[in-house]
Amino acid sequence: MIPFNKPAITGREEVYMKEAMLSGHLSGDGEFTKKCNLWIEEKFKAKKALLTTSCTHALEMAAILADIKEGDEVIMPSYTFVSTANAFVVRGARIVFVDVRPDTMNINENLIEQAITLKTKAIVPVHYAGIACEMDAIMELAKKYNLIVIEDAAQGVMSTYKGKYLGTIGHLGCYSFHETKNYNCGEGGALVINDAQFIERAEIIREKGTNRARFFRGQVDKYSWVDIGSSYLPSEINAAFLYAQLENADLINSYRLDCWNTYFKGLKDLESKGKVVLPTVPETVMHNAHMFYLKVSDLDERTKLITYLKSRSIHTVFHYVPLHSSQAGREYGQMNGEDNFTTKESERLIRLPLYFNISLDEIQSVINELNNFYEV
Numbered sequence: 001m002i003p004f005n006k007p008a009i010t011g012r013e014e015v016y017m018k019e020a021m022l023s024g025h026l027s028g029d030g031e032f033t034k035k036c037n038l039w040i041e042e043k044f045k046a047k048k049a050l051l052t053t054s055c056t057h058a059l060e061m062a063a064i065l066a067d068i069k070e071g072d073e074v075i076m077p078s079y080t081f082v083s084t085a086n087a088f089v090v091r092g093a094r095i096v097f098v099d100v101r102p103d104t105m106n107i108n109e110n111l112i113e114q115a116i117t118l119k120t121k122a123i124v125p126v127h128y129a130g131i132a133c134e135m136d137a138i139m140e141l142a143k144k145y146n147l148i149v150i151e152d153a154a155q156g157v158m159s160t161y162k163g164k165y166l167g168t169i170g171h172l173g174c175y176s177f178h179e180t181k182n183y184n185c186g187e188g189g190a191l192v193i194n195d196a197q198f199i200e201r202a203e204i205i206r207e208k209g210t211n212r213a214r215f216f217r218g219q220v221d222k223y224s225w226v227d228i229g230s231s232y233l234p235s236e237i238n239a240a241f242l243y244a245q246l247e248n249a250d251l252i253n254s255y256r257l258d259c260w261n262t263y264f265k266g267l268k269d270l271e272s273k274g275k276v277v278l279p280t281v282p283e284t285v286m287h288n289a290h291m292f293y294l295k296v297s298d299l300d301e302r303t304k305l306i307t308y309l310k311s312r313s314i315h316t317v318f319h320y321v322p323l324h325s326s327q328a329g330r331e332y333g334q335m336n337g338e339d340n341f342t343t344k345e346s347e348r349l350i351r352l353p354l355y356f357n358i359s360l361d362e363i364q365s366v367i368n369e370l371n372n373f374y375e376v
């Protein structure tokens with residue numbers, strides 16, 4: 001049986017978790033959390049990184065930092081995970097969805113300007129499959145209209161756009177360390193702060209609205225409630241697990257790329273025969289092999305293919321139900337312009353098994369079964 005995903009295990013997780021356990025400090029912001037924050041800051045040249053309990057929570061922190069209020073509008077693709085929208089809806093925002101480009105499934109940067117109104121506060125590009133959005137165009141619009149850019153880089157840890165790591169290009173960036181992502185600790189995330197004006201408030205929001213971080217640095221002699229906030233810091237056990245993964249990030253990344261390239265080469269033939277469409281990686285992008293997907297003719301063919309692969313013990317999945325047509329999406333937002341690609345392309349897309357502990361032989365057998373299905 002080849003499952004769709006298995007969370008990566010690299011070997012040191014148990015050792016570090018035990019170290020955390022014996023350190024006598026299990027709550028947040030101990031040594032392992034600091035190590036993870038520093039690792040992100042150094043590796044990605046980020047001004048500040050703060051581990052969080054999830055990417056959803058990093059997005060919620062970003063929405064508070066961007067000062068999102070009732071009636072503000074936030075622009076994002078409809079083809080994304082619910083948290084991208086929810087984090088802003090809980091602050092009272094209306095979501096303005098913009099169509100995706102069919103080649104990368106990322107927000108179409110050329111359709112953003114027409115969605116901007118006087119109420120627009122932020123743009124949230126989602127780097128789908130770890131492949132970067134056209135950030136130059138997006139940052140230019142943000143400058144022109146004085147908007148905040150929050151990158152949903154949940155899938156984009158270790159990817160770059162024109163040499164810059166994803167998550168470090170917008171004002172704020174959000175990472176996920178959920179077990180389905182490249183580097184994980186079960187549930188976890190990080191907020192990356194690239195605009196220094198947000199750093200102090202971010203520390204406060206993350207610590208239940210208190211100035212506890214300043215207290216620990218000896219900058220105030222007692223800590224108290226100073227702002228809104230929540231409990232967004234993960235336990236040291238999670239941070240210890242994550243640190244083992246980050247230490248091995250290059251190893252995980254290069255193996256995932258081997259897997260991705262094996263799929264790409266192995267399925268090229270099916271593509272040239274017109275049976276499937278493979279993902280596009282723009283020249284400006286170095287990706288992290290977060291996902292291998294392909295597109296088939298339509299929904300009906302996808303259902304048949306998933307059933308066929310399942311009968312061969314290969315588990316594949318699809319996503320997302322476009323947010324603008326979902327129950328909550330209709331209540332809290334709307335599409336701006338036409339839905340030319342979001343719905344149509346999402347119905348054709350299927351994701352293949354790809355994880356650190358899959359073997360290249362297993363990948364080859366998925367390729368063989370795909371060829372069998374199309375009888376080539």
Ligand SMILES: *Cc1c(COP(=O)(O)O)cnc(C)c1O
Nearest residue numbers: 054055056081083154176178189
């Ligand atoms: C996984 C994911 C999230 C949510 O991440 P969590 O850490 O599970 O909260 C948000 N956005 C995108 C695009 C994702 O893929």
